[in-house]
Amino acid sequence: KAGVTQTPRYLIKTRGQQVTLSCSPISGHRSVSWYQQTPGQGLQFLFEYFSETQRNKGNFPGRFSGRQFSNSRSEMNVSTLELGDSALYLCASSLATGTYEQYFGPGTRLTVT
Amino acid sequence: GDSVTQMEGPVTLSEEAFLTINCTYTATGYPSLFWYVQYPGEGLQLLLKATKADDKGSNKGFEATYRKETTSFHLEKGSVQVSDSAVYFCALSRYNTDKLIFGTGTRLQVFP
Numbered sequence: 284k285a286g287v288t289q290t291p292r293y294l295i296k297t298r299g300q301q302v303t304l305s306c307s308p309i310s311g312h313r314s315v316s317w318y319q320q321t322p323g324q325g326l327q328f329l330f331e332y333f334s335e336t337q338r339n340k341g342n343f344p345g346r347f348s349g350r351q352f353s354n355s356r357s358e359m360n361v362s363t364l365e366l367g368d369s370a371l372y373l374c375a376s377s378l379a380t381g382t383y384e385q386y387f388g389p390g391t392r393l394t395v396t
Numbered sequence: 397g398d399s400v401t402q403m404e405g406p407v408t409l410s411e412e413a414f415l416t417i418n419c420t421y422t423a424t425g426y427p428s429l430f431w432y433v434q435y436p437g438e439g440l441q442l443l444l445k446a447t448k449a450d451d452k453g454s455n456k457g458f459e460a461t462y463r464k465e466t467t468s469f470h471l472e473k474g475s476v477q478v479s480d481s482a483v484y485f486c487a488l489s490r491y492n493t494d495k496l497i498f499g500t501g502t503r504l505q506v507f508p
Contacts, residue, residue: 316495387432
């Protein structure tokens with residue numbers, strides 16, 4: 284069974300641009316969560332989606348948004364990029380919310396210059 | 397709010413040494429507790445979990461016991477290998493949510 288897939292793996296953007304990251308969960312998984320990982324702030328929760336509905340949102344500005352499609356694939360968007368948005372963005376999927384077994388993708392490394 | 401505190405790293409050990417990485421949490425009620433491991437250039441992998449007080453999670457020789465009285469979930473391994481070198485994250489979540497709150501991570505370096 285294929286794991287969680289994230290595309291692209293690496294991305295370089297300029298300050299002020301916007302970016303869209305994609306996450307394909309494991310087949311059959313309906314819950315997707317996103318995290319931002321930086322050396323300074325560590326791992327921080329961004330969003331949680333289940334059956335196309337956002338169930339939880341972390342403490343991030345409105346420039347960070349996300350959505351989930353009917354096939355459970357998820358995207359997150361960051362508008363008006365800032366240098367501080369440079370990070371590894373991780374996606375995780377699970378069968379259903381609260382089932383405890385989450386599987387993480389390899390992440391998308393975003394660099395903002 | 398909920399939080400997780402884990403010991404600063406790096407932890408440097410020789411192969412076959414005993415490992416302890418401390419983790420304490422602050423949360424009301426009974427969160428579920430996890431240890432995740434991140435190898436260089438990879439995402440996170442669930443190492444073990446415990447969902448209620450006094451539960452012991454174990455996997456690949458690693459163990460951790462959910463201690464409600466001390467709000468702790470310390471990770472232990474009796475004999476580490478070079479291949480265990482990675483960053484270890486302690487985390488908690490609440491019932492009916494996938495939202496994880498992570499500690500800062502502890503880098504483990506094991507030398508032959």
